[in-house]
Amino acid sequence: MYKDASARNESGTALTVATKGIAVGHLRDRPPREQRTVLRHLVFAIGAVGALAVALPPSLGTPILVFSMAAIGCNLLLGTGGLLSFGQGALFGAGAYAFTLATVRGGSEPLVALLVSVAAGTAGGAFMGTISSARRGIPGVMLTFALAQLAVFSVYAFRRITGGEDGIRGVPSTLLALGPFQLNHALSTYVVSALLFTLIVVTAARLNESPLGYALKAVRDNEDRVAAIGLHVRQLKITAFAISGAITATAGAAHTLYLQSVSIDAVSVGTGIAILMISILGGSRSVAGAVLGAVVFTVLSDRLALVWSRWPMLLGIALILSAIGLRGGLWGLITDLRAWFRLRMAALRHETRVGT
Amino acid sequence: MDLSLLFAQFLNGIVIGMVYFLLAFGLSLIFGVQNFVNFAHGSLFLIGAYLGITMAGRLGWFWPAIVIVPLLVGGIGMAIEWLLLRRLYAAGHIYQILGTYGLALVIVETVILVWGPFTQSVDAPDLLRGVFRIGSAVVPVYRVFVVAATGLIGLILWFIIQRSRFGLQLKASAESSEMSAALGVNVPSVFRRTFALGAATAGIAGVLAAPMQGVTPGSGDEIMGIAFAVVVIGGLTTISGVFLASLAVGLVQSIGIVFWPEGGSILVYVLMALVLLTTRHELASA
Amino acid sequence: MxxxxxxxxxxxxxxxxxxxxxxxxxxxxxxxxxxxxxxxxxxxxxxxxxxxxxxxxxxxxxxxxxxxxxxxxxxxxxxxxxxxxxxxxxxxxxxxxxxxxxxxxxxxxxxxxxxxxxxxxxxxxWHTVDTSRNKEFVDAFRGEYGRTPGTLAAQGYEGARMILEGVARAGSQDPEAVIEALEGYTYDALTGPSEIRADDHQLLKxxxxxxxxxxxxxxxxxxxxxxxxxxxxxxxxxxxxxxxxxxxxx
The missing domain is CATH 3.40.50.2300 (Response regulator)
Known part of the structure; x- marks a missing residue:
């Protein structure tokens, strides 16, 4: 699928690093490159949180952070592992329902409920990974589709626990105090989401450059080769699904905290597809792409929806375009433009020098 | 357990199975021949249903609609294939899914622009009003008509695939498009006509289904989920496989409701997952 | 029922x-x-x-x-x-x-x-409801638009009239004041005598x-x-x- 030269090249490196990583245990001689990644992404996350807080009200900022987290979870599967999953809505919903049930029915503290959500997401992701990785290619994708549908109909069928089409309300709001300042619900949720977001951005970026990350990239580019050098492909896929589940469920929990309720929408196939679209729209191979996708999607759906209620048509067109040409998403477009611009500048400089 | 209820649900399952067959046929045809995953197939059904409502409802032309709407939807399918889908053949399944999902969004939004967001329905033509009574069960005449019409369409499709020159070219192109091209088959044209045939059957499924149920802009997505399950369960090789799987899914849903009212659809997707997990599936080789 | x-x-x-x-x-x-x-x-x-x-x-x-x-x-x-x-x-x-x-x-x-x-x-x-107010309304509506008013038209009319009445009673457009003025308000609706219950603002019609x-x-x-x-x-x-x-x- 990724037949261009640069991708093949990357796959080569990915394989080498992956094997090396496995060979030396856990990369005891970690190159400074990874530390730089962590630092760069920490700065990026803090910058993004700050910029969003300044530019947009928390009622937009929080959903952006939530969907960024979900898209990062999706990127890990799609961008890094080449695994298309229709089940991201189910994982998001697992986090959302676990958080709601823990707080409303179980009376847990928010922090405990968050841990419950992460556990539910990890378990759900591992389950989905185990089932779907039993088959390669389209049957695997179809298995995630079947599981996603099953999750929706289960929420509907077990309405005594889940509230069915009504959902569950009454998630207590977590109010933070910063020193003497008591924050209101909107700000508190924004701060909580921002902390989780930062944690996830850094973890995901670090993961991408870990032996696991390289092994997954190798699976994406050539599954047979990875198996041939002795790595356990299925285990890698299951691990990716489990981590993606944990991240996506965290997003689901933050979303619930923000809405103070959960509805069947959270678990729907539509939510899963929205997450996929954000990930693809922004660019599924980078953390920055996920955030960019979430910003564009949320702002469009909020602002454009006011003027033009048929705005999803634009999303459709964007998806078609990205399928035909813009495989790297918006972020890919930006990096391509930057590269083109540099080349152009270099050429110009060269011309000037030749001219004089 | 009330036997007459089971019998009524059995008949009901057969009727909805017929609609699933018409939809799943096109889906499996396009996948089998072109190795193409079409997530916009449900929107072709949707266009068919709404065109049918307009023609049969507002204009009162039910019978002409049965012929004209599939032709229209087939034409739309052909245009879509030429404008968009042929650019996705080489792109791999993930991008096919994304592109056609985007297309489905565009179609659904267009349908809302033209027909509005609310449930619409249309009456069966006067000739097909009324009910048959079989024992204690009642079956609306229209539903019996749908079963008969689908049977006829199934035969025509079988003839096209198994006995016509086009069917031969289609199977040859599915086997090896390079070899077929070398032997003088115009493969892109075969693909385009295959897609049009699949689109037309989805369109007629829409026309036939509209008088039995309400249609909303979400109907396409909903029924396509089931159609995917049918294709997975029935496999890609034969029309009869898809037909039997359609009936099985219709019956499981319909009879499942008797025992577990909310669980009918759960059973279908469990079945789908089990088939995927337990068989070496043809989809895998594609 | x-x-x-x-x-x-x-x-x-x-x-x-x-x-x-x-x-x-x-x-x-x-x-x-x-x-x-x-x-x-x-x-x-x-x-x-x-x-x-x-x-x-x-x-x-x-x-x-x-x-x-x-x-x-x-x-x-x-x-x-x-x-x-x-x-x-x-x-x-x-x-x-x-x-x-x-x-x-x-x-x-x-x-x-x-x-x-x-x-x-x-x-x-329903437009045939037998009250004098409704007859006036239906005649006026038909005169203006040339068709029979449905439920949406009737509710729109009643709603707007209720807000105007509330503003007149409160003597201001302040939402709080209008709400208070309408609590317990009884009036002749198109379908007959109606009341806005003070306790929970349920319209009794x-x-x-x-x-x-x-x-x-x-x-x-x-x-x-x-x-x-x-x-x-x-x-x-x-x-x-x-x-x-x-x-x-x-």
Whole structure:
């Protein structure tokens, strides 16, 4: 699928690093490159949180952070592992329902409920990974589709626990105090989401450059080769699904905290597809792409929806375009433009020098 | 357990199975021949249903609609294939899914622009009003008509695939498009006509289904989920496989409701997952 | 559906088809209470989701329970679709069909007399309601727009009039003041005397029981139903389960 030269090249490196990583245990001689990644992404996350807080009200900022987290979870599967999953809505919903049930029915503290959500997401992701990785290619994708549908109909069928089409309300709001300042619900949720977001951005970026990350990239580019050098492909896929589940469920929990309720929408196939679209729209191979996708999607759906209620048509067109040409998403477009611009500048400089 | 209820649900399952067959046929045809995953197939059904409502409802032309709407939807399918889908053949399944999902969004939004967001329905033509009574069960005449019409369409499709020159070219192109091209088959044209045939059957499924149920802009997505399950369960090789799987899914849903009212659809997707997990599936080789 | 029970006490066995969410659930609970009071039996219920369009299985289930009445506790497009499917299954010949909430002229016109004949419906407004205010309203509306007003038109008119009245009473446009001025407000609505209950701001107005006419009985194309009765049955705030007014978002 990724037949261009640069991708093949990357796959080569990915394989080498992956094997090396496995060979030396856990990369005891970690190159400074990874530390730089962590630092760069920490700065990026803090910058993004700050910029969003300044530019947009928390009622937009929080959903952006939530969907960024979900898209990062999706990127890990799609961008890094080449695994298309229709089940991201189910994982998001697992986090959302676990958080709601823990707080409303179980009376847990928010922090405990968050841990419950992460556990539910990890378990759900591992389950989905185990089932779907039993088959390669389209049957695997179809298995995630079947599981996603099953999750929706289960929420509907077990309405005594889940509230069915009504959902569950009454998630207590977590109010933070910063020193003497008591924050209101909107700000508190924004701060909580921002902390989780930062944690996830850094973890995901670090993961991408870990032996696991390289092994997954190798699976994406050539599954047979990875198996041939002795790595356990299925285990890698299951691990990716489990981590993606944990991240996506965290997003689901933050979303619930923000809405103070959960509805069947959270678990729907539509939510899963929205997450996929954000990930693809922004660019599924980078953390920055996920955030960019979430910003564009949320702002469009909020602002454009006011003027033009048929705005999803634009999303459709964007998806078609990205399928035909813009495989790297918006972020890919930006990096391509930057590269083109540099080349152009270099050429110009060269011309000037030749001219004089 | 009330036997007459089971019998009524059995008949009901057969009727909805017929609609699933018409939809799943096109889906499996396009996948089998072109190795193409079409997530916009449900929107072709949707266009068919709404065109049918307009023609049969507002204009009162039910019978002409049965012929004209599939032709229209087939034409739309052909245009879509030429404008968009042929650019996705080489792109791999993930991008096919994304592109056609985007297309489905565009179609659904267009349908809302033209027909509005609310449930619409249309009456069966006067000739097909009324009910048959079989024992204690009642079956609306229209539903019996749908079963008969689908049977006829199934035969025509079988003839096209198994006995016509086009069917031969289609199977040859599915086997090896390079070899077929070398032997003088115009493969892109075969693909385009295959897609049009699949689109037309989805369109007629829409026309036939509209008088039995309400249609909303979400109907396409909903029924396509089931159609995917049918294709997975029935496999890609034969029309009869898809037909039997359609009936099985219709019956499981319909009879499942008797025992577990909310669980009918759960059973279908469990079945789908089990088939995927337990068989070496043809989809895998594609 | 209380009036229908009084009107036809011989209808003893009721089956319901309900939308599975708060509004449907509320209707179902109220129906069960009414049936228990009147000594009738609730023989079964089928839930369906908000996006269901295929009701044949539920109709089969209903038939199997052998009821006297099939009562639809859904609304809008879903009540239209499920009613049409019930008719297509020939249920009108076997039992009494009733629809708890009909949404007015536009919906009934779309259904047409072939479907509506003999079907009982609840409705918030109908243009033939026999009050002098309504006659004025219908005449004025027809004069202005050349068509018969439906429920939406009537509700729009009443709503706007109510706000104007509130502003006049409060002597200001401050929302809080207008709210207070309208608490306990009694007035002559299109359907007869109405009141805004002070405790919970519930509007107490007449609700109509309608029955579909056959095409031959219709005086004009909008004369789709006859109004059988009209009356009020509201739970007190505490019975309805809302003891205090809770503003949204707190």
């Amino acid at each position: 209380g009036p229908l029970l009084k009107l036809k006490p011989e209808l003893k066995r009721w089956y319901t088809i309900t939308t599975d969410y708060v509004f449907g659930e509320g209707l179902l609970t109220a129906t069960k209470d009414l049936l228990a009071e009147a000594g009738a039996t609730h023989v079964g219920n089928s839930y369906h989701s908000l996006d269901e369009t295929q009701f044949s299985s539920y109709l089969n289930n209903a038939r199997a329970a052998n009821p006297d009445v099939l009562l639809l506790l859904n609304f809008g497009g879903q009540s239209t679709t499920s009613l049409k499917q019930a008719i297509s299954f020939g249920l009108r010949d076997e039992l009494t069909l009733a629809m708890a909430v009909s949404s007015g002229l536009e919906q009934l016109r779309a259904l047409g007399p072939e479907v509506l004949e003999g079907v009982y419906m609840g409705g918030a407004y 007449d609700y109509l029981l309608l029955r579909g006419k056959a095409r031959a009985e219709m005086a004009d194309e909008d004369d789709l139903v006859e109004v059988l009765s009209s009356g009020q049955s509201y739970k007190s705030p505490s019975e309805a389960g809302c003891d205090a007014l809770v503003p949204l978002g707190e």
